[in-house]
Amino acid sequence: DFYSGLGYGDIPKATTVTLSGTPTPVAVVSGLVVTSISPTFQFQVQAQATNLNTGAVLWTRNYTSDTGGATGFYTCTADYWRFIATDDGAYVMYNGLTSGTRTLHALDIATGNDRWSMPLASGNVDPLLASHGNSLYVVGKNRQMKIDLTTGNVAWTATNTFQTEAGYTLGGEDPLNRPMVLTDSTLWFVDGTNGLTHQYLYGLSTTDGHIVQQIDLAALVAQKAGESLICVNDLAESNGEIAVLLGIKSTADTNSTTNSIIYQDLYVLQAVPEPLSLALFLPAVLLLRRRRR
Numbered sequence: 448d449f450y451s452g453l454g455y456g457d458i459p460k461a462t463t464v465t466l467s468g469t470p471t472p473v474a475v476v477s478g479l480v481v482t483s484i485s486p487t488f489q490f491q492v493q494a495q496a497t498n499l500n501t502g503a504v505l506w507t508r509n510y511t512s513d514t515g516g517a518t519g520f521y522t523c524t525a526d527y528w529r530f531i532a533t534d535d536g537a538y539v540m541y542n543g544l545t546s547g548t549r550t551l552h553a554l555d556i557a558t559g560n561d562r563w564s565m566p567l568a569s570g571n572v573d574p575l576l577a578s579h580g581n582s583l584y585v586v587g588k589n590r591q592m593k594i595d596l597t598t599g600n601v602a603w604t605a606t607n608t609f610q611t612e613a614g615y616t617l618g619g620e621d622p623l624n625r626p627m628v629l630t631d632s633t634l635w636f637v638d639g640t641n642g643l644t645h646q647y648l649y650g651l652s653t654t655d656g657h658i659v660q661q662i663d664l665a666a667l668v669a670q671k672a673g674e675s676l677i678c679v680n681d682l683a684e685s686n687g688e689i690a691v692l693l694g695i696k697s698t699a700d701t702n703s704t705t706n707s708i709i710y711q712d713l714y715v716l717q718a719v720p721e722p723l724s725l726a727l728f729l730p731a732v733l734l735l736r737r738r739r740r
Contacts, residue, residue, distance in 0.1 A: 474531075475499060476532045476533070476534060476556060477534070477536065477556065477557075478499050479496045479499060479505065479556060479557070480498075480499050481494070481495070481496045481497075481530075481532045481556060482495055492509075492510050492512040492540070492542055493507055493508065493509050494507065494510070494530070494538065494540055494554065494559070495507045495508075496556060496557075505557075505558075508559055510542035510552070511542060512542040530576070531576045531578055532556060533556075533578045535578075535580075535581060535596060536555060536557060537553055537555070537556065537578070537596045538553070538554040538559075539554075539578070540552055540554075541574070541576075543567075548566045548569070549566070549567040549572060550564055550565070551564060551565050551566075551567055552564045553583070553596060553599060563598065564599075565599060567590070568587065568589065568590040570587070570589050570590075571587025571588055571589065571612065572587075572588075572612065574586055574587035574588075574612055575587075575627045575636055576627070577626075577627040577634065578596060579629045579634075579653070581595060581596045581597060582594070582595065582596065582602070582653075583595075584629070584634055584653070586609075588609055589606060590605075591604070591606075591607060591651065591656045592605075592656075593653065593656065603656055605651070605655065605656025607651070607656065607657075607658060609638040609647075609649070610638050610639050610645070611638060611639065626682045626683070628683060628684040628689065629653065630653075630684060630687050630718045631653075632652065632653055632654065632718075633650045633652060633653060633659060633660075633718045634650070634651050634653055635649065635650050635651075635689050635718065636649055637649075637664070637679050637682060637691070639664075639665075644665070645663055646664045647661055647662065648661075648664055648689075648691055649661055650689070650718060650719075659719060660716075662716070664691070664693060667714070668693060668695055673697055673698040673699050674695050674710075675695070676693055676694070676695065676696075677694040677696050677708055678693075678694045678708075679691060679694070680693065680694050684718070687718050688715055688716065689718050690715050691713075691716075692712070692713050693711065693714065694710075695708065695709060695710040695711065695712055696708065697709045697710065
């Protein structure tokens with residue numbers, strides 16, 4: 448606590464949590480450290496929960512999975528976007544070979560016991576996951592679902608078709624950040640990579656999964672002469688507003704290179720539960736521009 452005169456080195460260490468294999472960034476929920484690990488032997492993914500106070504491993508579960516590559520820049524079986532841990536005590540992840548059926552699992556965080564599991568539709572290999580209250584949202588390339596976290600009952604299924612389910616990536620490498628952000632009535636995510644012509648920001652209704660907003664981010668940036676979108680750096684929500692941070696390249700910059708981010712633009716838009724005419728609704732307002740040093 449900086450305001451109480453405590454520095455970083457003054458904070459006592461509660462425990463040391465030892466993880467084997469290639470772990471993801473961890474999540475801390477209800478006094479537990481939960482993570483997904485790619486063991487030293489591939490074709491496996493291990494879910495694990497550890498008591499934060501004692502360091503004791505409470506449970507582990509092993510599943511067959513694709514290799515993904517245990518090290519390096521490319522997708523690993525334990526990449527953190529492949530699981531979520533909720534405040535309501537659910538741990539959700541998926542496994543399976545890329546060439547076969549993926550299975551979605553919901554575990555009880557406290558015990559590691561199964562709540563429920565279900566196969567994912569064909570073609571939905573690496574779906575986006577997010578939760579809000581007791582609802583789980585699964586967004587795949589051609590199938591989207593809202594699921595009750597406790598029972599596994601499917602509230603609705605939508606069949607929107609998207610370019611990819613990799614979120615946004617740069618140069619085909621790891622999806623380093625694949626957020627899906629939610630309001631009370633909408634969910635938002637980016638569809639497309641820097642290798643595609645279009646990178647869309649989508650808003651879906653949480654009532655039934657229909658598309659309420661589609662914004663072409665590349666076209667939005669291209670409205671400024673000589674500027675183009677390199678990558679999406681972040682996506683966030685606050686008080687019903689959606690903020691998206693974009694990395695911009697400009698031909699006007701003499702030091703510009705192929706993947707050189709010259710500006711970072713922060714656009715903000717109002718999340719709406721139903722489509723509005725563009726004559727009535729400005730899709731995104733540029734709130735801040737920061738030039739790279």
